[in-house]
Amino acid sequence: MHTLLTRICNGTGTMDDLALLEDLCSTVKETSLCGLGQTAPNPVLSTLKYFRNEYLEHIVNKRCPAGVCNMEAALEVVA
């Protein structure tokens, strides 16, 4: 999950990564034995729910609307 998020944050993520991230969150949430596992994906799921457009912005336009992420890696790929 961290790897996928990192990829999305530095601009090298793809739409497949986003789908995979959602799958992974739901599996971890629903199948975990302990309370930690059951709740750990919640922050990711919440942001996916309320800030989905920001994820898309990172993936499609390689841009961080909040100006927080360093997108140099993505620019290298594009260049």
Place this chain on the structure above:
Amino acid sequence: MSVETDVKTLVIDEQEVSARAGQTILEVARENEINIPTLCHLDGLSDVGACRLCLVEIKGSNKLLPACVATVQEGMEVSTNTERLQKHRRTILELLFAERNHICSVCVSNGHCELQTLGQEQGLTHIRLPYRNPELSVDASHERFTLDHNRCILCTRCVRVCSEIEGAHIWDVMGRGINSLIISDLHQDWGGSACTRCGKCVQVCPTGALFDKSKIGSDHPKYPDFLPYLNLMREAQ
């Protein structure tokens, strides 16, 4: 509880079945020839509900229950093979494959590996997750057996068989999360441990993580079926 058998009736996959109180969903399902995939469960050993492959849906509950440890209740309606479960099972298997270095082609268990077989049964065609490719060691210090951490899925069957059946408790788990590792004694070389050389752990290992040194190539089928028989004979004494 009275001597009379307390019978529960329930529905598994739309099939009405009856069970004795205290039986697990998995036991009852298998008695009725309903297949639920498992990895950490092994007949004859205690259950830990760790691999999460046997999760089933119960009508009326949003939570998924591990069939190997959940006991039957009167009137339960269990679904063992819904789309949601299949998806989770595949993801779990993907996670297992991505976690360590599972290279079937050169593995002693190729062709008779429980992880590989489950991957095939669950229709796993590729791993979407990035492989972690951790650098793990091989313990070849034992005169007869080898432990290859690269192929270990931390099912802890070896830990349980050594402690519960052999009574030696050589194996245990150290570390947490992705840093977990099966260790012998207090993290000594297997060869230098108090191992009784019985080989049960090798037989119960679902993958090629524990294997016999004399078995090379993919000629290493394992025979864990001795456990229930062994238990039965012990109880009879």
Place this chain on the structure above:
Amino acid sequence: MSQTITIDPVTRLEGHGKITIQLNDKGEVEDAHFHVTQVRGFERFSEGRPFYEMPSLMARICGICPVSHLIASAKACEAIMSVRIPHTAAQLRRMLNLAQMVQSHALSFFYLASPDLLLGMEADPKVRNILGVAATKPELGRAGIALRRFGQSIIELLADKRVHPGWVVPGGVTEPLAAAKRDKILAMIPEAYANIDLALGAYKKIADTFKAEIGVFANFPSNYLSLINEDESIEFTDGALRLIDARGKTIEDGITASRYAEVIGEAVEPYSYTKFAYYKPLGYPEGSYRVGPLARLNIVKSMGTPKAEQELAGFKQLAAGPVESSFHYHHARLVEMLYGVEKIEEILADPRILDKHVRATAGVNRLEGTGQAEAPRGVLHHHYKVDENGKITWANLVIATGQNNKAMNLGVLQAAKHYVKKGKFTEGILNRVEAVVRTFDPCLSCSSHAAGQMPLEISLLSADGEVVDRLVR
């Protein structure tokens, strides 16, 4: 203006390579190189693995000659275990290696080389392939396919799998041979003879028309190295190495696997991922030598089987001393295939081949082990070091293609100098340059410990690396 011609990738080889030809101001060939452009790192990632896993791991280097790797690797492991394997196991392995040699030579001759030989060096590249051969000479196309199947079927019968079988293990083999399987193999032999006869006949008829190519296809004196039996007959699996010089005089004899590292060194050139092997006392590059079918037939005094013996006599007449043109690799390959079939028949005639005792067991008794075997394209050497638990601490592989590397480079230069004049080249000329490399049947995947499919691209570069002309097919 000086220029460089690049042929990339070179077609009809096993693996990915390219050729560059450097032209000087007058458009004459100044230098030429054959580059192996991939690296695989088998030696590195075997570190830390238990030694008895090595045969199955090393077999993965190559899908054409996994058996040779299996055998060399198993022998290195047996040196670590200090065991001698049962006679039957040794014979079974010998048969497996021969079967692979036949299928690999069939692949090299029919699939990769015969389009040049049968259709001509100048033939349209669109039809200059095995399908083109099958269309114009259907009986030869069929023979090639059948011979390849012959070898592959034997491998499958013996070892359960055609590619990367797990049957060869340190100490012997896992399963004895069943009588039914032996009979199946025996039943395939007559057809194999007929197909080789057909190929030999066809080759001899056309060989004369390639005088020009024979003259310049790596046609130069060199040293040769191969395995040989004590009775000076050809050997693929056991025996010891012999090195002869350009006049056929023995320089070094009885080189067992353990002495190999004393005698053979490996040099590195900046333009290739494949190392260059050489005979240490002579140094590099003077100590370079050739291996493979040509070297084997130049070194041995006999084949040890009647039909191949006759063919060997014919082969030896090609030159007074060692046969020098690499073009004759093709001829040598056919002779060896004949030997392979004969020898398999001979091995199967011994009732002991069905013996059930086919494996020796032992632990780690030495911390270092070496093993050698003849792969179809030349001698192969595996060298391992292990810790006291039998985990690999260091591995080195010396592959046939590495040993032919210098000769291939010299051969490419020789052919390029002959054909490329005044900076001009045609597709047919460049095909000849590639065909030089093909005679060696190099296995680039083995040598760079690499696999790939290749179309062909040729570019003509000026001295400063600018592309002047480009040809893609």
